Structures are given as structure tokens and as C-alpha cells.
Amino acid sequence: MVADYNQPMQSLWNNADAGRCDNELALRAYGSRLLGGDPSLVLHGGGNTSIKLDENGETVLYVKGTGSNLATVDERAFTPLRVDGVSTLLALPELDNARMMRELDACLKRRPAPRPSIETLLHAGLPYRCVEHTHADAVLAAMNVENMTAVHAEVYGERAPLVPYHHSGHALARACMQVFDTQRTGNTIGLILAFHGVVAFGDSVHASYENMIELVTRAEHYLQARGAWRIPRIPEAEASPIAPDPAVLENVVDAIRATASAPLVLHIDGSPQSLAFTRRADLADITRHGPATPQHAVYTRRVPMIGRKVTTVRDYAARYRHYLDTHLGQRASALMDAAPRIVLDADFGVCAFGASARDAHIAAEMFAHDIAIMTRASAHGHYCSAPPGAIAQAEFEYGGFAAKLARNNE
Numbered sequence: 001m002v003a004d005y006n007q008p009m010q011s012l013w014n015n016a017d018a019g020r021c022d023n024e025l026a027l028r029a030y031g032s033r034l035l036g037g038d039p040s041l042v043l044h045g046g047g048n049t050s051i052k053l054d055e056n057g058e059t060v061l062y063v064k065g066t067g068s069n070l071a072t073v074d075e076r077a078f079t080p081l082r083v084d085g086v087s088t089l090l091a092l093p094e095l096d097n098a099r100m101m102r103e104l105d106a107c108l109k110r111r112p113a114p115r116p117s118i119e120t121l122l123h124a125g126l127p128y129r130c131v132e133h134t135h136a137d138a139v140l141a142a143m144n145v146e147n148m149t150a151v152h153a154e155v156y157g158e159r160a161p162l163v164p165y166h167h168s169g170h171a172l173a174r175a176c177m178q179v180f181d182t183q184r185t186g187n188t189i190g191l192i193l194a195f196h197g198v199v200a201f202g203d204s205v206h207a208s209y210e211n212m213i214e215l216v217t218r219a220e221h222y223l224q225a226r227g228a229w230r231i232p233r234i235p236e237a238e239a240s241p242i243a244p245d246p247a248v249l250e251n252v253v254d255a256i257r258a259t260a261s262a263p264l265v266l267h268i269d270g271s272p273q274s275l276a277f278t279r280r281a282d283l284a285d286i287t288r289h290g291p292a293t294p295q296h297a298v299y300t301r302r303v304p305m306i307g308r309k310v311t312t313v314r315d316y317a318a319r320y321r322h323y324l325d326t327h328l329g330q331r332a333s334a335l336m337d338a339a340p341r342i343v344l345d346a347d348f349g350v351c352a353f354g355a356s357a358r359d360a361h362i363a364a365e366m367f368a369h370d371i372a373i374m375t376r377a378s379a380h381g382h383y384c385s386a387p388p389g390a391i392a393q394a395e396f397e398y399g400g401f402a403a404k405l406a407r408n409n410e
Ligand SMILES: [Zn+2]
Pocket: 047, 133, 134, 135, 168, 196, 197
């Protein structure tokens, strides 16, 4: 689906469709599909939702499992867990994610069940029947600026208190609960997660869904009021009459594949929005901070390469290796390559690389969302991203390298 970045958010709730759901979990799945179907809210397996149901006197948390797409979920995509057991894990002062996943397995109410979401503890801790979590572009575009605290106070205040950035899992759930316990008022309907996204909650699927729409709409109104909403496209007159010949990219593509030691696939996004972005005079400055949320770096890396010179690949890889070594240490860094996944070029637009055609397409799509967020954020402030160390940790863990290092250590 081609996202229309200039379209504002609307509630898609339909009472007739909701009425066709014959149980609460089916209704939970319906509300989840409404969120998942909008790429400005969640991308590729991102985002999760939950409902707490009473089963014979016991509260069971149904949270969307990993590996399913929110846009197409049904009841089977939700993992049933005993809330009491999950709450015990949340109460621990520290818990690494690998152990958390093993402990969560022991909290399963029934098997087989999908692997629980990494954010299960957050869903369990919030005292509402329904919880929704997305990575809404508009919220990131409003918040990812140097004066985030002031913008947050103006847009949300106590309606959705601000949670500082923490790695997903136990640490983030603990931080959310700390903020919730100390800052929630009767007016609170969610939480804003710095450099990550937004959480909304409510006592019914419908209320919780509408709360998510409200939080996203507040960010959109803020951006619109500052002339920071519309994403520029190149005027037709500036588009070259003949598409540039991809053959001129051959040398740089070879250099990137050699640096990655992998047969990476190239996907070119030469849309008017991508071309407008890659022709910005401040391109190097705006893209040096990192993606809108660290998770994107698994596909896009922390920063893109600018221009298509072969020598730039060498410079990029040296700088990237230094970043990985600094934040992850050399043993972890050695498991990863230092080649770019996104190359920005004024003639071609966004050139995205991935291990497969699908991965290259995902990288391009994630970067298209980063373009929307960076463009809007810099139209009302100075764009910024999570600290480099947090982004390196996300690349390492979500990219599967942490599990690989653990296997090597066995
Ligand atoms: Zn998330």
C-alpha cells in the first residue's frame, strides 16, 4: 500500500462491524486490525494490543503475540497469560529480556500459543482492560525534537505523561509504571514513549481505540498549527524526463555488497517525496541523528549514506564500525557488518538494501516514514533521535545478534 502521508487520522470504528464480533477477544482483534491497517501507526509487525478477561475467577491477559501482523490478526494471534505471574516479573527490579521470555513461557495459560510480545509486562501492569501500543508517525514527528519536554507539556500534559526512552521489555515496562503511578490523573488516557511511540488504554476496546486516535490527533493538530504537517514533493517540472539508469549504481552496489559480504538486494524509491528529501540542502545534518525510533535501525541502520561514490562506502563503513565497537564492544560488533542499508541520492532518491527483496522493501518503507517524521519535526524544531548507544543496542538485539552471541557463548 502506498501511504498518503498528508492524510490525517480518522476513527475507523464501525458499530456494525464491531457488532458482528461474537466474543470480546474477537472484538479485541477487530480493534487491533483497525490500528494495524494504518501504516502511519504501525509498520511490519510493530505495535501490539491486549485485553484482560476473567476466566473462572482468574484474570487472563491476551496480548498480541510476536510474528503476526496487527493488520490481519484474529483471536488466534493473541497469547493467553496469567496476569498474576506476569505481574510478579514486573515487580523484579531487573530482568534481562532473554530470561523474561523464558519466564513468560511459564505464565502461559494454554498451549500452543504464539510467543508473547516483548511488551507483555507493560500490558499486564496497566490497570485497564484494554491497552493499545503504536509507533504513530505524527506523535514521533511532534516529539522527536530537542525541546521534547516543552512540546509534550503543550500537546499532552497529564492526558498522556511522558516516559523517557528505555529499551523495550522489562526496563520500558518498569519506566512506564513508574511514570503512570506518579503522574496519572483522572484525565489520563495514555502514555507517550520518548523516541518510541504511544500507549493508550481504556476499559473497553472501543474506548481504548478512540483514546489512541485522540492522542495521535493531538500531535497532528500541533504539527498542522505550526505549518509542519505537509510533506513536500518535488514539482513535476523538476523530475527528470527520463528515469536515471540504475546501471550507474553498479559500482557502488558492488562496493556495498563487498563491505557487507552478502548478496544484498537493492530497492529504489524514487517517489516525489523521496526526491524532495534527498535534494534538501540540510540533508547531511537532518539525517545524522538516527531514525525516528531505534527499531527502524534493524533495517535502515542508524544513519544513511549520502551520495553514490564508491569511496564514500569505505568512509561510511569505517565510521559505522567505530560506532558499533564503541557502543557494543568488539566481540558483539564483529558479528555485524558495517555496510549502509540506505543510500540517499539526489537523482535516484532512496536506494534501500536488504538481505532479500522483502527486506529491501521494508528498509525503504521504514525510511519513507523516517522522511515524514524528520521533515515534520524539523519544520517545528530541531529533529533529534534516541542516543547512539540505544540505537546500537536495538540493532544488536532486535537484529538477532544478541541471540547469536549468546549461542556462541554456550
Ligand atoms: Zn513499540
